[in-house]
Amino acid sequence: MSITDEEYQDIENYVASSSFQLFLDEELRSFCEQCVQTCLKALDSLSPDKKGNPRRVKKSQLHSIMAIVQTSGFEGIRHLSSIQGSKNTAKQENQVFWKEFDNILISTPSASSLTAKIVEIVRGRLPYLPDPESISDKHERKIQKRKISELSAPIMNEVLPIFCEHFICHYFYRA
Amino acid sequence: MTHEQNIQRQQMWLQIDRYLDEFYPEGKKSGQELAKAKLEPTQIRGLENLVVSTRRFSEIINYIKNQAGKQHKQAEPWRLVCNGLLQQLEQLETKGKEFGKDDPSLIIEAKLRLARGWAKQIVSHYLFERNAKPEIKD
Numbered sequence: 634m635s636i637t638d639e640e641y642q643d644i645e646n647y648v649a650s651s652s653f654q655l656f657l658d659e660e661l662r663s664f665c666e667q668c669v670q671t672c673l674k675a676l677d678s679l680s681p682d683k684k685g686n687p688r689r690v691k692k693s694q695l696h697s698i699m700a701i702v703q704t705s706g707f708e709g710i711r712h713l714s715s716i717q718g719s720k721n722t723a724k725q726e727n728q729v730f731w732k733e734f735d736n737i738l739i740s741t742p743s744a745s746s747l748t749a750k751i752v753e754i755v756r757g758r759l760p761y762l763p764d765p766e767s768i769s770d771k772h773e774r775k776i777q778k779r780k781i782s783e784l785s786a787p788i789m790n791e792v793l794p795i796f797c798e799h800f801i802c803h804y805f806y807r808a
Numbered sequence: 809m810t811h812e813q814n815i816q817r818q819q820m821w822l823q824i825d826r827y828l829d830e831f832y833p834e835g836k837k838s839g840q841e842l843a844k845a846k847l848e849p850t851q852i853r854g855l856e857n858l859v860v861s862t863r864r865f866s867e868i869i870n871y872i873k874n875q876a877g878k879q880h881k882q883a884e885p886w887r888l889v890c891n892g893l894l895q896q897l898e899q900l901e902t903k904g905k906e907f908g909k910d911d912p913s914l915i916i917e918a919k920l921r922l923a924r925g926w927a928k929q930i931v932s933h934y935l936f937e938r939n940a941k942p943e944i945k946d
Contacts, residue, residue: 650912651913651916652912654864654912654916655912655915655916657864657866658864658865658866658916658919659901662866662869692877692878795864795866798867799866799870801874802873802874802877803870805873805876805877805878806874806877808877
């Protein structure tokens with residue numbers, strides 16, 4: 634069940650469209666604002682610091698995100714989340730924040746992750762593609778998941794840097 | 809672009825210009841707030857240059873949030889004005905969506921044209937407030 638030229642072209646056409654640009658500008662931004670809210674809420678569940686302030690990760694920790702996105706893309710960001718979350722384990726806020734950030738990127742089966750959002754776009758463009766979770770055959774399910782993942786890649790390449798920009802700026806503003 | 813689309817676009821530009829005229833007192837107020845907060849001309853020019861060159865409305869919003877969220881002393885004036893600026897950008901975005909109707913390319917264009925008109929208003933009033941002699945202001 635390989636990707637056809639028409640399927641790939643449809644996704645490329647969408648990425649080049651004004652609809653996609655508007656999605657990056659509005660819907661993605663709104664999604665990021667909610668994601669920041671989720672992270673802050675998770676941090677607020679921790680006991681305040683010695684000065685009685687809510688716990689926050691240092692903004693400098695987020696500076697590396699954009700550079701990682703440019704050089705290593707999605708996998709780079711996931712690796713960063715894992716490294717940052719395990720560093721300086723005395724600081725609970727680091728673990729909590731980076732765990733939430735990783736959830737935002739990829740958590741399954743949550744519908745509220747960035748990955749889920751992009752899969753939703755792909756399946757919206759190509760509605761005949763079955764939901765892999767509805768396929769009982771393990772081998773077929775794996776093939777379908779791989780297909781959707783490959784079709785998602787051109788969208789994720791465009792979305793990820795803008796997502797990180799929205800996220801970082803809103804975190805800076807709110808934290 | 810069809811002839812009809814062209815007409816629609818030109819009508820949209822007229823609506824945008826009329827709206828910017830109505831919005832003028834708000835833009836003026838923001839310019840005054842920027843001067844009162846003692847933002848430096850380089851900071852204002854930075855915002856203006858971004859608004860003029862960006863192809864994404866959200867980049868303007870993110871720039872202001874980023875500036876206000878920095879941890880050095882120069883960020884303090886941004887923190888005084890950021891909420892007001894962001895509220896105005898939100899108003900412009902709502903209006904842009906209204907003018908562009910269901911056409912994503914028109915919505916994007918409308919939002920950017922509104923932002924550029926707004927930036928001209930706030931920069932000119934910032935400079936006036938900052939530099940004009942008291943007797944001229946009166």
